[in-house]
Amino acid sequence: MQAFLPPLRPPGALAEKDFIKRCVRCGQCVTICPHKSIILPSFLGRHRGQPIIDPHKKPCYLCMLCPPSCPTGALDPTLSDLTRVRMGQAYIAKDRCHNYAQTGIMCMTCYDRCPLRGQAVVLAMGLNPHMTTACVGCGICVYVCPVAAVTVVPAHASWIPPFAEQIKPSPRKGEG
Amino acid sequence: MTRFHILRRTIQILVALVFLFLPWLGITQIAGSLFALQIGPIPFADPVATLSVVATGTLPNVRLLAGAGITLLIAFFLGRVFCGWICPYGLFSEWIHAFHTRKRPLSFAHALFTKCVILVVCVQLFALCALPILGLCSYPGALSLIPIAIWEEAGAAIFLSLGLAPFLTLCAEAISGERLWCRFVCPQSVLLGLSAWLLPKQSPGLRIRWQAKQCTCKENPACVAACSLRLSPRHSTGPNRLHCIQCGECVLACAKHGKALSWSLTPSTKAKKTCP
Numbered sequence: 001m002q003a004f005l006p007p008l009r010p011p012g013a014l015a016e017k018d019f020i021k022r023c024v025r026c027g028q029c030v031t032i033c034p035h036k037s038i039i040l041p042s043f044l045g046r047h048r049g050q051p052i053i054d055p056h057k058k059p060c061y062l063c064m065l066c067p068p069s070c071p072t073g074a075l076d077p078t079l080s081d082l083t084r085v086r087m088g089q090a091y092i093a094k095d096r097c098h099n100y101a102q103t104g105i106m107c108m109t110c111y112d113r114c115p116l117r118g119q120a121v122v123l124a125m126g127l128n129p130h131m132t133t134a135c136v137g138c139g140i141c142v143y144v145c146p147v148a149a150v151t152v153v154p155a156h157a158s159w160i161p162p163f164a165e166q167i168k169p170s171p172r173k174g175e176g
Numbered sequence: 177m178t179r180f181h182i183l184r185r186t187i188q189i190l191v192a193l194v195f196l197f198l199p200w201l202g203i204t205q206i207a208g209s210l211f212a213l214q215i216g217p218i219p220f221a222d223p224v225a226t227l228s229v230v231a232t233g234t235l236p237n238v239r240l241l242a243g244a245g246i247t248l249l250i251a252f253f254l255g256r257v258f259c260g261w262i263c264p265y266g267l268f269s270e271w272i273h274a275f276h277t278r279k280r281p282l283s284f285a286h287a288l289f290t291k292c293v294i295l296v297v298c299v300q301l302f303a304l305c306a307l308p309i310l311g312l313c314s315y316p317g318a319l320s321l322i323p324i325a326i327w328e329e330a331g332a333a334i335f336l337s338l339g340l341a342p343f344l345t346l347c348a349e350a351i352s353g354e355r356l357w358c359r360f361v362c363p364q365s366v367l368l369g370l371s372a373w374l375l376p377k378q379s380p381g382l383r384i385r386w387q388a389k390q391c392t393c394k395e396n397p398a399c400v401a402a403c404s405l406r407l408s409p410r411h412s413t414g415p416n417r418l419h420c421i422q423c424g425e426c427v428l429a430c431a432k433h434g435k436a437l438s439w440s441l442t443p444s445t446k447a448k449k450t451c452p
Binding site for chain 2: 021026027032036040050069071072073
């Protein structure tokens with residue numbers, strides 16, 4: 001199923017159909033990324049040469065250097081607030097997560113490593129991690145999860161992974 | 177080998193080397209590829225890539241538009257210097273061409289038409305169904321992306337994706353002995369050539385000038401034999417700016433004969449004095 005979803009784009013990317021029109025494949029976001037998170041897919045297809053992020057290989061660390069580097073406007077150059085990034089939404093699979101599956105291992109890796117700590121991942125009853133709508137989709141939780149329980153669904157894709165725990169409202173004030 | 181020839185080759189090789197090592201050099205002043213490049217505060221952009229964005233009905237950011245404008249403005253005044261001095265594909269193509277013996281030239285007659293058709297089809301395919309064919313047949317841009325792809329450890333597939341088409345074209349050029357891509361296909365050359373061609377006769381700009389009086393060659397002129405694109409510079413306005421890449425090989429060849437060809441920066445015709 002994930003093969004049919006749009007790819008995860010760098011922070012500040014426009015909606016997929018506008019992004020693929022605007023991006024000229026210059027690679028400036030790729031070279032400015034200090035973590036080498038952004039890659040240019042090489043296969044022959046619609047996404048050829050346009051930047052994606054594969055959180056299994058390297059997630060986005062939300063340093064926000066790439067949006068101003070884009071000359072085309074495919075990435076919003078004015079975006080600098082990392083809480084306003086909307087790359088995607090993380091979902092946690094209840095059948096895989098240590099804490100939900102009660103494997104006897106108490107794991108809080110996704111909660112600990114989330115760059116929006118306490119906002120994008122909250123712990124229900126101090127134990128079970130819940131993703132919230134504050135999630136920006138950077139994919140760090142995907143990268144760090146020891147049991148591959150987390151999936152990031154790119155923005156504008158209407159698909160929910162199987163066994164996914166429901167998304168909670170953002171704990172930030174004034175957001176829901 | 178003259179000093180001029182060495183200068184041009186040095187610039188071409190230097191540009192190729194800069195792009196080859198750019199991701200590792202850590203220079204923040206130069207970023208991007210030949211699709212869109214940022215050198216300090218000055219943006220440059222591939223006019224074809226910009227056109228393809230505009231053709232989809234979206235207006236790109238000012239930086240991309242300005243970059244394309246600057247690139248076209250350079251071509252307007254200096255001619256297609258990008259092709260003869262900068263383009264890495266042009267460098268490889270010239271090297272392969274240099275090893276070839278001269279044969280009967282292919283006709284240039286339909287070159288512009290073919291190129292325009294290819295450009296329009298590519299831009300339309302991108303606008304209508306987002307098929308990124310332009311990314312495939314923009315050789316300068318594709319070649320300059322290869323080092324970036326190696327740097328971000330994209331794997332061997334990137335060589336096939338970005339490098340295979342230019343490599344096969346170079347093979348075809350090696351077999352045919354003609355610079356097929358630059359003459360008949362390259363979409364970038366269309367807009368650069370058209371911009372160069374628009375330069376009015378009265379305005380200053382980099383030109384190759386031919387003085388008929390000094391021309392001593394009868395048949396098989398040395399300038400035409402020297403031109404890797406098989407152009408004839410023997411017109412009052414010099415070689416056709418639409419196709420000429422300003423490499424200066426014809427001027428060098430002519431220097432051994434009548435010195436009828438020379439570079440000039442001044443207007444090609446003086447403004448006509450109004451006679452009473």
